[in-house]
Amino acid sequence: MSKDFTKLFDIWSDTYDETVMGTDPQYKQAFEHYDEILHAVAEQAEGHVLEFGVGTGNLTKKLLDKGLNVTGVEPSSKMIKKAKSKLPANFRLLKGDFMQFPSVGHVDTIVSTYAFHHLTDKEKAVALQTYAELLPLNGKLVFADTIFQSAQAKKEMIEIAKKNNFDRLATDLETEFYTTSAELINMCKTAGFDFTLIPKNTFVQLLIAKKVSTDQT
Ligand SMILES: C[S@@+](CC[C@H](N)C(=O)[O-])C[C@H]1O[C@@H](n2cnc3c(N)ncnc32)[C@H](O)[C@@H]1O
Incomplete structure (x- = not known):
C-alpha cells in the first residue's frame, strides 16, 4: 500500500459523519454540497460498481439505493465496521x-x-493504468x-488556511497528495480515458473518465 493513512481514519471514523455535515469550520468548504457531490457520482454509475475508500458508506448507500451491484474496498478496519453498521x-x-485489492471480477464503473x-501522483498514474485494464471499453x-x-491555486489555498489559523487544513494540504x-x-x-472535470466547490472537482482506447500510451 502507498502512504498509510489508516490510523488517521480509524480515529476519524466515529466523528466523520459530523464533519461532512459541515460542523468543523476548517473543512466546511471542502464538504460544501457533500450530498449533491455524492449524488452526482452515483448518478453516473452503472452495472457492477467498484468503490474505493468507502469510509462510513455514504456514497455506497446512494449506489445501493439506485439498485446497483456494488463492491466496496476500504483499508481502515474502523471505517469498515462503521460502514457495515449502516449498510x-x-x-x-x-x-x-x-x-492492492482482491480480485472482483467484471467491473463496469469505478467510483x-x-x-x-x-495516492501520490505517480501512484495515481499506476492506479489509472490498472483501472484501464480492468474496465471494458466505455467503462x-x-x-x-x-x-x-493549478499549483499556484494550491499554494494560495495553503496560505489562506494558515492566515485563518486552519492549522489542520494547512497541514493536510501540505502533506497529502492533492x-x-x-x-x-x-x-x-x-x-x-476521455475525461470531463466539473468543479463542485472551492476544493472538489468531479472527474468523469470514460475508457475510449485499449492502447495505453
Ligand atoms: C475522507 S474519507 C472519504 C469517505 C467516503 N468516500 C466519503 O466520501 O465520505 C477517505 C477514505 O479513504 C480511505 N483511504 C485512505 N487511504 C486509502 C487508499 N490508499 N486506498 C483506498 N482508500 C483509502 C480512508 O480510510 C477513508 O475511509
Whole structure:
C-alpha cells in the first residue's frame, strides 16, 4: 500500500459523519454540497460498481439505493465496521486500497469520493493504468476529490488556511497528495480515458473518465 493513512481514519471514523455535515469550520468548504457531490457520482454509475475508500458508506448507500451491484474496498478496519453498521448485511466490503485489492471480477464503473488524494501522483498514474485494464471499453471512472486548478491555486489555498489559523487544513494540504487538473488530465489521457472535470466547490472537482482506447500510451 502507498502512504498509510489508516490510523488517521480509524480515529476519524466515529466523528466523520459530523464533519461532512459541515460542523468543523476548517473543512466546511471542502464538504460544501457533500450530498449533491455524492449524488452526482452515483448518478453516473452503472452495472457492477467498484468503490474505493468507502469510509462510513455514504456514497455506497446512494449506489445501493439506485439498485446497483456494488463492491466496496476500504483499508481502515474502523471505517469498515462503521460502514457495515449502516449498510445491508449482505453488502460486499473488502479490505484493500486503490492499488492492492482482491480480485472482483467484471467491473463496469469505478467510483470514489474524497479519497484519491491519498495516492501520490505517480501512484495515481499506476492506479489509472490498472483501472484501464480492468474496465471494458466505455467503462467509467467517476471520482470526486480535491483537485486544484493549478499549483499556484494550491499554494494560495495553503496560505489562506494558515492566515485563518486552519492549522489542520494547512497541514493536510501540505502533506497529502492533492493534484492539479493538468496532472490528472495527463494521467487520464496516458491511460486511455476521455475525461470531463466539473468543479463542485472551492476544493472538489468531479472527474468523469470514460475508457475510449485499449492502447495505453
Ligand atoms: C475522507 S474519507 C472519504 C469517505 C467516503 N468516500 C466519503 O466520501 O465520505 C477517505 C477514505 O479513504 C480511505 N483511504 C485512505 N487511504 C486509502 C487508499 N490508499 N486506498 C483506498 N482508500 C483509502 C480512508 O480510510 C477513508 O475511509
